[in-house]
Structure formats: structure tokens, C-alpha cells
Amino acid sequence: MATSRHVETERKYDVADSATLPVDRPDLGYVVGPVTQLRLEAVYFDTPALDLHRRGITLRRRTGGDDEGWHVKVPRGRDEKTEIRHPLGRATKVVPAKVVDPVRAIVRDRALVPVATLTTNRTTYTLTDRDEAVATLCDDQVSSRWLLTDHDHDHDGPDDHEGPDDPDTPNWREWELEVVEGRSPRPVLASIEPFLLDSGARRSDHRSKLGRVVAHHGRERPQERPRRATKPAPAADVGELLRTRLVRQISALHEQDAALRSGSPDGVHRMRIATRRLRSALTTAKPLFTQPPDALRQELRWLGQVLGPARDAQVIREHLEAALDAQPRELVLGPVRSRLRLELLHEQRQGLAVAREALDSTRYYRLLDALDALTADLSLAAASHPKARSVLADLVKRDAKRLQRAVKAVAEGDPDRHDVAMHEARKKAKRLRYAAELATPAGGRRAKKLARRAKAVQQALGHHHDTVVARQRLRQLGAQAFLNGENGFTFGLLLGLERLRAEHTEDEFQQAWKHLPRPRTAARWVSRT
Missing domain, CATH: 2.40.320.10 (Hypothetical Protein Pfu-838710-001)
Structure with missing residues (x-):
């Protein structure tokens, strides 16, 4: 059998x-x-x-x-x-x-x-x-x-x-x-x-x-028995909402651990998402803890970094192969496809090997133990706050302000660091999105709407970051092709197309940013159903 x-x-x-x-x-x-x-x-x-x-x-x-x-x-x-x-x-x-x-x-x-x-x-x-x-x-x-x-x-x-x-x-x-x-x-x-x-x-x-x-x-x-992720009531206190969020993401982490070990192509990606959501929830809720779980957040950061290389190589390989498929045959000069697969598939496999090794490490197992211990005894200064929406509104407002400052840095910062500033804004948008998701059970449909709009900003900035990574890799691949006596024309063509795509993602970001409420409004969306 x-x-x-x-x-x-x-x-x-x-x-x-x-x-x-x-x-x-x-x-x-x-x-x-x-x-x-x-x-x-x-x-x-x-x-x-x-x-x-x-x-x-x-x-x-x-x-x-x-x-x-x-x-x-x-x-x-x-x-x-x-x-x-x-x-x-x-x-x-x-x-x-x-x-x-x-x-x-x-x-x-x-x-x-x-x-x-x-x-x-x-x-x-x-x-x-x-x-x-x-x-x-x-x-x-x-x-x-x-x-x-x-x-x-x-x-x-x-x-x-x-x-x-x-x-x-x-x-x-x-x-x-x-x-x-x-x-x-x-x-x-x-x-x-x-x-x-x-x-x-x-x-x-x-x-x-x-x-x-x-x-x-x-x-x-x-x-x-471990706490299960049940849907909290709208009037639930902050502690219950946070615990539910954590338990749900811990369950996702366990599920994707199994998927990664079984060889699922989406296992690394989904496991990294669960890791980021856990870390973001702890970061957003940090002011509520009697003793902030900084060590646990750092361990989650480590896990995200371990999972990153395999996922990044997978994303860039799939993206560049799709871009290559869209080109006329006469513009594909040399062994472009084989070089893409040779280099990036090798990186992806190396990244998966590193991730698998980490998942069998004592450090990872103790991280899982720490997550269980946290949800079993969640000590929050505001755990019995009578108005969860008010507490969550303050947290959302704080994260919205961070995103606003990051977007301002994109517009007013050093042009040579524009890509870095866009990436920082992306991380802040993601944090706001996850904060809004945390608030959704209490904040209702408007909190859910805020999460969707923050996600749109995050995705636009993510598309821009993809072009940054793609351009870096295309320069490296083109240089390697030249050193091997191959024709580098197609790599240059793809790099030029990525520059155009970057401009489109800037427009996409600006449109998404226009529809995202500013900090005070974002807080009101969460505090009022």
C-alpha cells in the first residue's frame, strides 16, 4: 500500500x-x-x-x-x-x-x-x-x-x-x-x-x-485541552480577541509545517504568512502586555527569515519564467530559460533544505512551546477592558500613523533609497492590515473594509518590491551569461520590461493609498460598527 x-x-x-x-x-x-x-x-x-x-x-x-x-x-x-x-x-x-x-x-x-x-x-x-x-x-x-x-x-x-x-x-x-x-x-x-x-x-x-x-x-x-480558535463575540475583551487570533495562526503554522514537510509547493509561502501574522499580532499588541514577548517576536522573526530564501526564489523564478513566456520567440536569444531554471531552482532547493533543517531543530521546537505557553497564560494589562473596540482603535491608529510616516518618506526621501523606502512602507501596510484583521471581530464590517484597503496598499508595494528583486537577479543572470559566452540580450530586454512594470506599480500604489483612510478615520472605522 x-x-x-x-x-x-x-x-x-x-x-x-x-x-x-x-x-x-x-x-x-x-x-x-x-x-x-x-x-x-x-x-x-x-x-x-x-x-x-x-x-x-x-x-x-x-x-x-x-x-x-x-x-x-x-x-x-x-x-x-x-x-x-x-x-x-x-x-x-x-x-x-x-x-x-x-x-x-x-x-x-x-x-x-x-x-x-x-x-x-x-x-x-x-x-x-x-x-x-x-x-x-x-x-x-x-x-x-x-x-x-x-x-x-x-x-x-x-x-x-x-x-x-x-x-x-x-x-x-x-x-x-x-x-x-x-x-x-x-x-x-x-x-x-x-x-x-x-x-x-x-x-x-x-x-x-x-x-x-x-x-x-x-x-x-x-x-x-489547548484553546481552540472559536469566533469571538463582538463584545469580547481584547485578551479574548488576541488569543483567538494567536490560536488561529498557531494552528495555521502547524498545518503548514505538515504541508512543507510533505513537499507542498505552497507550504513555505503559507507558513511564512502564518509566522508574519503571529509576529505582527504580538507587535501591534505590545503595549497591552504586562511583559512584552520580545524574545518570542525575535524567534518568529528568525523563523520568517529561515523560510524567506526558498519562497523568494520560487516567486522570482515563476515571475521571470512567465515574463519569458510572453516574449516572441525571435527575442529569446540563447539558453535563457535553462539558465533561469538552473540558477533559481537550485536556490529554491537550497532554501527548502535550510528550512527543513530548521523545522527539525531544537530552536524551532522551543518556539512552538513558547507559543503554546503564551496562549495558555496571556497576561495583558488591558485584558478586562470594557470596550475592546476603543483599545483596538488606538492600536490601529498607531499602526496607521507608522504607515503614513513611511509613505511620506517615500515621497520626500533620498531618490537613491526610493526602493528601500517603498519596501519599508510595504511592511508598515502589512502591519496595519493585520491590525485591522485583529480588530475585525469587534469592529465589524468597517474594520474588515480597512483590512482590505490596507491589503491593496500592501500588494501594490509588494508588486513593486518584486520588480526590484527581479531587476537585481536579471542583472546577475545577464552578467553570468556574458561571462559564459552567451547572448545577454534577452536578460536586458526583461530588465527593461521590469522597469516599466515598476512604474505601473507606483501608479497602483498611489491609487490604493488614496482610498486608505488616514489614522483618525481608520481608528473610527474600528471603534464604531
Whole structure:
């Protein structure tokens, strides 16, 4: 079995031993297809502190059935999980690195140990409609064994123990209703669930079989669960708004960590965005902290810098290749395309290697620990402020003033430093945009409008910066082509086109700047819904 990924949509139901699965009901509306019986043996792995379980994630090695292997399940909705499957391989007690990659941002450098074994005797009924599978109903008899001991909390390496002899292990029966991937889940669930409930079932309190075992052994402590990013109420205080923003971006950071490790072309870009948003939120909210998290902001800056080279090389390569594609064939002289790919693809790969190395470093893992600690205990001087909009308006006004000064420096500064001034203005526009996004739950549609307009300014300035980088690289590539005895004409042509593009981006910036409210107005947009 090759590595695969799919979306699993299922619901679990608690049932008594005497309950009868309603597969013979004539009014069920589906034809019962093949019935299979399986014996599934699964070993669940987690950190001694159950970090994966606390986030609703399961990692197991399962034998039996047609999908035996290593399985990682990550929640993505109320009834949905992303399931990543890997072949069994030879490893039994140590989780392979490839299996851990999707959850490495959670596990970090902590040990993964066996925490429980589950044996499931399963009878599976396939429900069909017009000869097509719609859902599967599973009648499971489950027995379990708890392996985690108090010793594991101080254990740093893989554990070879077989677990305690605990006679008080939960054995239970449950039903699972899983929608076939590709089918619309809601109507299928809505049409079948009433029959299950009429047969004495009730929705399970546990989202996974492991969750039931964890709760049985007293390890399910809700107060220890990491805070989830829920939508705050408009009247929420500043602390709640900031925490929600941070938790959401930390989740994005974890998600893009997995994407980068899997080779996703957008992983670096999106991870850098999450990093910047986190750093910007902490910078904007700095006056509110009893003790500003300056060290954490510096570590986020480091992470952004580590991710930068790979993304920058990718952007410039794609941009220059597109510009080259737009030229008539007679104007492309020499091995221009191969030189672009040779130089820039090499830089991109080098940058990715550096980024991957950083993601496996102790420094990165401690950064993730620090982010968790911050959201768990967010100490703000204004955390109980009765008017969040007023506090946020002051923060937005401050960032808007910074952008205004930066734009003034663009107009009045040294012409030789014009490009540098434009880049500084871009960073200030981005910070204002993120500040407005932070304020949106309290400020409503006008705060959202402010974020959109700040984004337009940021993007125009970003397009200008792209031309600056492109011109620098084209000069270097043209010089290298000349030294190698190649024709540098096309590089000069592209450089000239980038100069014209830079002029257009200046106009784009001026238009966007005209529509951005000045500091006092920006503050009013946030303070009044």
C-alpha cells in the first residue's frame, strides 16, 4: 500500500449489547450490500502527555482489514477527519519519521510511546443506492488495554514495556456510520441516523475509540485541552480577541509545517504568512502586555527569515519564467530559460533544505512551546477592558500613523533609497492590515473594509518590491551569461520590461493609498460598527 490521504466522514454511536442494527428495516431506503467480518488489532501512539489526543489527533499502527498500516487522523470538522495512511513496514515499536511528519509540529522532539492497544471484532455492512456504495455501517465489539504508566511521564525514549496488567479495562460495543468519500455527507447521515437512534443508539461522547480509553483511565482533563480558535463575540475583551487570533495562526503554522514537510509547493509561502501574522499580532499588541514577548517576536522573526530564501526564489523564478513566456520567440536569444531554471531552482532547493533543517531543530521546537505557553497564560494589562473596540482603535491608529510616516518618506526621501523606502512602507501596510484583521471581530464590517484597503496598499508595494528583486537577479543572470559566452540580450530586454512594470506599480500604489483612510478615520472605522 502506498501512502494515501483521504477525508473520512463518520459518526460513532454507543449501543447496548442487546441492540439490533437496523439493516433489515424495509424502510431504510438503502440496499444492504456485502457484509464482511474483520478482526482489527491497533496500537495507538502518543507522547506521554497525550499531546496528540488533546488536539483530537490519533496515530496508530493497525493490522487486519484492507487498509492495514500506519494511520494518522487529524480533525477537520465536526464529523470529518483527514486520514493519512502509510504502509505497515517493519517498524512496530518506533513510529517511522514519515508517519510523524504530518504531526511533527505537535510532537516536536518528545518521545512517542505506545499508550493503548485496541482489538475490534467488526461486522461491516455496505449500504448501496442504485448499485453504488453510499455508506458503511460497522458493528464493533471493542476490547482495550492501557499501556501508559506514570513512569512514562518522565520517560524520554521509546518504551519497550508491554503495559500494566489492568483488569479494569473498558470493553464496549459501538456502531460507526461512515459516508463513502465523494458522497454528500449531510443527506446520507440525516437519512440513516434516525434509524440508528430508533434502535437504541445514541451519539458517542468520544470522537475516537482511544478517547474512550483515555477518559476511562482518568487522563481526559478538559482544563488541559489547548484553546481552540472559536469566533469571538463582538463584545469580547481584547485578551479574548488576541488569543483567538494567536490560536488561529498557531494552528495555521502547524498545518503548514505538515504541508512543507510533505513537499507542498505552497507550504513555505503559507507558513511564512502564518509566522508574519503571529509576529505582527504580538507587535501591534505590545503595549497591552504586562511583559512584552520580545524574545518570542525575535524567534518568529528568525523563523520568517529561515523560510524567506526558498519562497523568494520560487516567486522570482515563476515571475521571470512567465515574463519569458510572453516574449516572441525571435527575442529569446540563447539558453535563457535553462539558465533561469538552473540558477533559481537550485536556490529554491537550497532554501527548502535550510528550512527543513530548521523545522527539525531544537530552536524551532522551543518556539512552538513558547507559543503554546503564551496562549495558555496571556497576561495583558488591558485584558478586562470594557470596550475592546476603543483599545483596538488606538492600536490601529498607531499602526496607521507608522504607515503614513513611511509613505511620506517615500515621497520626500533620498531618490537613491526610493526602493528601500517603498519596501519599508510595504511592511508598515502589512502591519496595519493585520491590525485591522485583529480588530475585525469587534469592529465589524468597517474594520474588515480597512483590512482590505490596507491589503491593496500592501500588494501594490509588494508588486513593486518584486520588480526590484527581479531587476537585481536579471542583472546577475545577464552578467553570468556574458561571462559564459552567451547572448545577454534577452536578460536586458526583461530588465527593461521590469522597469516599466515598476512604474505601473507606483501608479497602483498611489491609487490604493488614496482610498486608505488616514489614522483618525481608520481608528473610527474600528471603534464604531
